[in-house]
Amino acid sequence: xxxxxxxxxxxxxxxxxxxxxxxxxxxxxxxxxxxxxxxxxxxxxxxxxxxxxxxxxxxxxxxxxxxxxxxxxxxxxxxxxxxxxxxxxxxxxxxxxxxxxxxxxxxxxxxxxxxxxxxxxxxxxxxxxxxxxxxxxxxxxxxxxxxxxxxxxxxxxxxxxxxxxxxxxxxxxxxxxxxxxxxxxxxxxxxxxxxxxxxxxxxxxxxxxxxxxxxxxxxxxxxxxxxxxxxxxxxxxxxxxxxxxxxxxxxxxxxxxxxxxxxxxxxxxxxxxxxxxxxxxxxxxxxxxxxxxxxxxxxxxxxxxxxxxxxxxxxxxxxxxxxxxxxxxxxxxxxxxxxxxxxxxxxxxxxxxxxxxxxxxxxxxxxxxxxxxxxxxxxxxxxxxxxxxxxxxxxxxxxxxxxxxxxxxxxxxxxxxxxxxxxxxxxxxxxxxxxxxxxxxxxxxxxxxxxxxxxxxxxxxxxxxxxxxxxxxxxxxxxxxxxxxxxxxxxxxxxxxxxxxxxxxxxxxxxxxxxxxxxxxxxxxxxxxxxxx
Amino acid sequence: xxxxxxxxxxxxxxxxxxxxxxxxxxxxxxxxxxxxxxxxxxxxxxxxxxxxxxxxxxxxxxxxxxxxxxxxxxxxxxxxxxxxxxxxxxxxxxxxxxxxxxxxxxxxxxxxxxxxxxxxxxxxxxxxxxxxxxxxxxxxxxxxxxxxxxxxxxxxxxxxxxxxxxxxx
Numbered sequence: 001x002x003x004x005x006x007x008x009x010x011x012x013x014x015x016x017x018x019x020x021x022x023x024x025x026x027x028x029x030x031x032x033x034x035x036x037x038x039x040x041x042x043x044x045x046x047x048x049x050x051x052x053x054x055x056x057x058x059x060x061x062x063x064x065x066x067x068x069x070x071x072x073x074x075x076x077x078x079x080x081x082x083x084x085x086x087x088x089x090x091x092x093x094x095x096x097x098x099x100x101x102x103x104x105x106x107x108x109x110x111x112x113x114x115x116x117x118x119x120x121x122x123x124x125x126x127x128x129x130x131x132x133x134x135x136x137x138x139x140x141x142x143x144x145x146x147x148x149x150x151x152x153x154x155x156x157x158x159x160x161x162x163x164x165x166x167x168x169x170x171x172x173x174x175x176x177x178x179x180x181x182x183x184x185x186x187x188x189x190x191x192x193x194x195x196x197x198x199x200x201x202x203x204x205x206x207x208x209x210x211x212x213x214x215x216x217x218x219x220x221x222x223x224x225x226x227x228x229x230x231x232x233x234x235x236x237x238x239x240x241x242x243x244x245x246x247x248x249x250x251x252x253x254x255x256x257x258x259x260x261x262x263x264x265x266x267x268x269x270x271x272x273x274x275x276x277x278x279x280x281x282x283x284x285x286x287x288x289x290x291x292x293x294x295x296x297x298x299x300x301x302x303x304x305x306x307x308x309x310x311x312x313x314x315x316x317x318x319x320x321x322x323x324x325x326x327x328x329x330x331x332x333x334x335x336x337x338x339x340x341x342x343x344x345x346x347x348x349x350x351x352x353x354x355x356x357x358x359x360x361x362x363x364x365x366x367x368x369x370x371x372x373x374x375x376x377x378x379x380x381x382x383x384x385x386x387x388x389x390x391x392x393x394x395x396x397x398x399x400x401x402x403x404x405x406x407x408x409x410x411x412x413x414x415x416x417x418x419x420x421x422x423x424x425x426x427x428x429x430x431x432x433x434x435x436x437x438x439x440x441x442x443x444x445x446x447x448x449x450x451x452x453x454x455x456x457x458x459x460x461x462x463x464x465x466x467x468x469x470x471x472x473x474x475x476x477x478x479x480x481x482x483x484x485x486x487x488x489x490x491x492x493x494x495x496x497x498x499x500x501x502x503x504x505x506x507x508x509x510x511x512x513x514x515x516x517x518x519x520x521x522x523x524x525x526x527x528x529x530x531x532x533x
Numbered sequence: 534x535x536x537x538x539x540x541x542x543x544x545x546x547x548x549x550x551x552x553x554x555x556x557x558x559x560x561x562x563x564x565x566x567x568x569x570x571x572x573x574x575x576x577x578x579x580x581x582x583x584x585x586x587x588x589x590x591x592x593x594x595x596x597x598x599x600x601x602x603x604x605x606x607x608x609x610x611x612x613x614x615x616x617x618x619x620x621x622x623x624x625x626x627x628x629x630x631x632x633x634x635x636x637x638x639x640x641x642x643x644x645x646x647x648x649x650x651x652x653x654x655x656x657x658x659x660x661x662x663x664x665x666x667x668x669x670x671x672x673x674x675x676x677x678x679x680x681x682x683x684x685x686x687x688x689x690x691x692x693x694x695x696x697x698x699x700x701x702x
Contacts, residue, residue, distance in 0.1 A: 138629035138666055145665050154629075154665025162633035183634050186613035188594050190583045191631060212630045213585045216666035235660050238589025238685065282595070295537055301599040302547060308596070318687060319589055358536055529587045532628075 008396050008417065010384075012058035014038050014081035026050055030089070034254040035405070035467055037084035044090050047075070048100030048126060051109070054079050059086070060384040060397065061106035062500075063478050064113065065493040066120040068147045073097050073120050077109075078467070078478060080384075084403045085469060092122060094147070101127040108384045108500055119146040119218075134211040134532065136163035145219055152219055166209050171197045176204065179514065183212045190528035194517075201513040206506055214532040221492035226252055226326040226457055229489050233479065234321045236494045237530030242268070242275040243472030244494055244530075245324040247479035250405070252326050252457065255466030255483055261451030264328030265406045266444050270341075271320050271329070273437040273444075276473035277348070278307050278319075280430040280437075283525055287427050288359065290519035291368040299355055303348060310344055328454035338445050345445075349438045356431040360424075369424035373520035375508040376421055385504045386497050387475025388429045389524055393421035399471040408471075411440060421508075423523040459487040472497060474527065496530030547600040562607050562692065568699035569608040573619055577609045577699075580618035580642065584635045584674075585667060586625025589685040590652040594622070597688040604692065615641035620695075623675075624685075626654045626661045627668040639675045647678045647702060649694065656680035678702065 018038040021027040027040035027050060042050055051061070062085070064077040072091040079086045092099055101124035102109040114133035116122045121144040132141075138160045139145060145154070171178065176199050183191035193209040221232055226249075233248035234241040246268055253260060260268075285300025308318040315323055315331045323331050333341070359365060375385070380393035390397060396417045400408040416432040418425040460483065468479040475497030482491040505524045512520055550562065569577045583591060597604040598611070612618050615638045627635055639648070650671040653659035657680075663669035671677050681694030 136630045150665070152664055160629040160632045162637075163630065183631065184582055184638055188581050188591055188611060190586070190588055190591065191634065212634070213583065213625065213628050214630055214666050215585045215626055215628045215661045216664040217661070219666070220661065220664050232660050235587040235589070235684075238587035239592060241587075241589070282592070295541065298600055299540070299544065301595075302544065302601075305596060305599050305601050312687075319592065319685065321589070321684065354540070358540070362537070527588060528583075 008394060009082055009402060010058065010060040010080055010395070010397055012054065012060075012081045013083050014059065014079070014086040015083055017054055017057050017059060017081065018086065021050060021053065026053075027088075033087070033465070033467060035085065035250075035469055036087050037081070039087040039089065042088055042090045044092050044099050046100075047088075047090055048102055048104070050088060051102035051105045055105035061102065061108045062384070062476060063495040064102070064109060064116065065480060065495070066116050066122060066146065067482065067491045068094065068120060070094060070148055073122060075099060075116070075122065076480070077102065080397065080403075080476070082402065087467070097122045098125060099123070100125050103127050106384065107382060108503060111503065112499060118144070120144050121147070131167055134214050136211055137161050145216065152222075163209075168195050168207060168209070171204070173199075175199050192528050196514060196517070198514055201515070203509050203512050203514055203517070206509045206517070208502055208506060210502065210528060211532050213529050217494070217533040218492060221489050224489045226487055229481075229492060230324065230326055231322060233492075233494060234324070236533070237496055237498070237527040238319060238321070239279055239527065240275065240472045240474060240477070240496065240530060241319055241321045242271045242324055243470050243477045244479070244496070245322075246272060247468035247470040247472075247477045247494065248481065248492070249324055249326050250468030250470060251466040251479045251481035252483065253466070254468065255464040255481055256457050256460055256487070258327060258455060258457050260328045260455055261453070262407065262449040263451035264453055264455075266448055267329045267331065267333070267453075268324055269407050270441055270444050271315065271323055272470070272472070273441045274307070274311060275320055276437045277434050278304055278311070279473045280434045281307065283522060284359070284427060284430055287369075287423065287519060287522045288365060290522050291365065293362070293365045296355070296359055296365075303351060306344075307348070310341070314341065325454060327457045328452065330454065332453055333445075333448065338448065342442060342445055345438050345442050349435065352431065352434050352438075359431070360428060366424055368519070369427060370420075370422055372423045372516055373508045373512055373523060374420070374422045375504055377419060379504065379507050380421065383500065383504050383507065385475070385500045387473070387501070388426055388433065389501050389504060390475065391415060391417045391429045392425035394419050397476065399469055399476055403469065405469065407444065411443060413440065423519055426523040457487065459485060461485050463490070474498060474525070475500065494530075494533070496527055498526035498531040502526040502531060548603045548606065549601055565609070565692065565696045565699060566607040568696070572699065572702075573608070575608050577620060578612045578618045579609060579620045579622050580612055580615045580638065581622045581624065582635055582638050584623050584625045584631045584655070584671065585628035585661070586652065586654060590624035590655075593685045593688055593691060594624070594651075597691055602688045602692065609695065616643065618642045618646070620647040620649065622649050622651055623655050623671045624651050626658055627671055627674045629666055629668060632668055632674055635674055647698060648675060649698060650677045650680045651691065651694070652686055653682055653684045656682050659684060
């Protein structure tokens with residue numbers, strides 16, 4: 001860290017930026033919607049300039065999305081400061097959709113802006129990369145699937161060819177060679193393409209080409225009712241089913257001004273912590289397995305399996321899909337089930353407290369994980385990566401603590417964080433987060449308040465919108481929702497934390513040897529489905 | 534090191550016989566093993582392809598490899614190359630971006646070959662169905678021999694689905 005100055009959390013403040021922008025005439029303050037600290041309306045020409053000022057003041061970039069409301073395309077972006085979330089809004093004409101880019105100031109905005117071009121045709125001036133991103137060969141360059149006039153089933157009925165012409169930058173130099181990997185990978189994993197440029201064993205550069213599992217989630221959400229939307233949200237990324245469905249439901253409930261009971265919210269939090277625990281357990285084992293330490297894999301997959309069996313027994317689904325519903329949850333716990341869960345939680349706590357030191361102190365495992373795949377705290381902040389990746393590189397942002405929503409507003413959430421940013425620390429953060437989640441689960445179970453499992457979500461009678469912000473196990477999860485008078489979806493945009501984590505995988509692979517790619521990739525574990533939509 | 538050995542000793546053996554459903558006396562894993570012995574020289578090699586899943590099916594596919602189910606004891610193993618595979622296990626709707634990759638993987642598997650569509654998406658389109666980005670069910674793109682329904686199918690349903698196909702093929 002330079003000069004002894006430590007940035008533990010995003011340092012910038014939304015209100016300070018908003019006041020400055022309003023004073024300079026760069027933005028007009030609007031009434032903030034629920035869950036946000038401020039909401040600003042900008043002229044399209046100031047879009048990039050405002051990002052520049054926000055970056056200077058240390059705000060973290062979170063998301064950008066479009067919404068075609070003919071004859072305009074409205075564009076929104078969310079930034080995060082230590083006091084909460086800021087929504088920026090602008091609109092461009094559908095005939096001349098031009099906007100200044102935020103990417104020069106926020107590298108995390110690069111791919112989302114390219115996606116806005118692929119899906120809506122928005123042109124970003126000053127963008128460093130004019131290549132397509134989610135579009136492969138399934139639709140034409142001049143077609144934009146998320147425009148209202150684009151048919152849901154597309155314009156083509158012929159077979160789609162593979163995307164063999166994606167313009168990867170060429171490399172030259174003595175001994176430099178390329179390794180193309182994917183989309184079908186060697187193991188049981190989602191599809192994507194990685195292009196390695198290497199000398200000997202050392203990776204000079206790795207570039208991702210994603211979008212293979214793009215299945216049109218945003219488009220097929222249109223017209224759904226809230227129950228159908230929630231089912232879809234629970235399948236944006238199967239490993240984050242609870243978090244995505246919670247974010248979508250939170251957005252809907254804020255839009256409809258409905259407040260689920262505190263019991264329902266506590267149960268949602270229990271489900272979310274259980275999802276976090278299951279994924280951390282599975283990945284901790286898999287990370288160790290990628291360097292040949294089978295003991296950890298066997299132990300962690302044992303614990304994960306027991307955990308999932310309990311999910312099935314007490315909540316009705318091994319991956320907890322479809323448990324979060326609009327207005328609440330569809331599962332409850334009896335006092336007897338609560339004590340069963342408490343016992344199992346204590347049991348897992350003891351197991352992790354025994355196993356974690358074994359992993360952290362085992363020399364031949366740590367030898368492989370320490371100093372491997374380092375993401376510096378500066379890079380973590382520059383890319384605004386959230387979740388365990390950020391925390392292992394000292395960017396601690398955790399919405400459960402830093403922008404708390406019910407029931408976390410009444411809980412103390414401990415956030416483990418380290419400076420080293422290597423695979424070893426990402427593993428350690430996840431192990432410690434399991435312990436934190438277990439403590440939270442026990443506390444939630446102990447104080448499970450009474451209340452209805454589900455409250456009604458009556459149709460609003462007019463067009464409404466809302467934003468959901470949830471701390472998923474991968475990090476900050478966002479959902480935007482616009483509903484018509486009958487509560488049917490006009491626009492659904494889920495932003496999986498993987499959008500923020502995929503770019504840093506490329507960064508942390510610099511000078512890593514090719515055989516260490518799997519363990520680095522697993523330590524980041526971006527969701528392909530959550531990203532490709 | 535002794536702490537690790539001690540933990541291994543205390544964990545003991547977890548692998549369990551699968552509970553039989555429709556035929557209480559029979560044990561599906563063992564029957565799977567018999568079929569594999571007879572038809573595949575004791576070894577069934579599976580190549581999986583995620584053609585557009587949400588990754589839920591992949592999590593359960595990993596689970597059949599954990600100590601409780603230990604699918605390898607029946608002679609079933611997942612392989613990296615389609616050239617080594619007897620069976621193609623496909624998850625998800627087939628995204629248009631994966632259409633050709635799936636066809637090429639299918640073509641790379643030597644004949645005779647089997648195809649299972651795992652999960653509701655692969656079987657009938659599930660939540661995603663057909664759209665500008667999705668071809669829908671796997672059968673819309675390559676021939677399918679069996680469907681294992683569920684969202685996602687549990688490890689046990691996955692094992693039973695494989696067995697049912699082996700018994701009738």
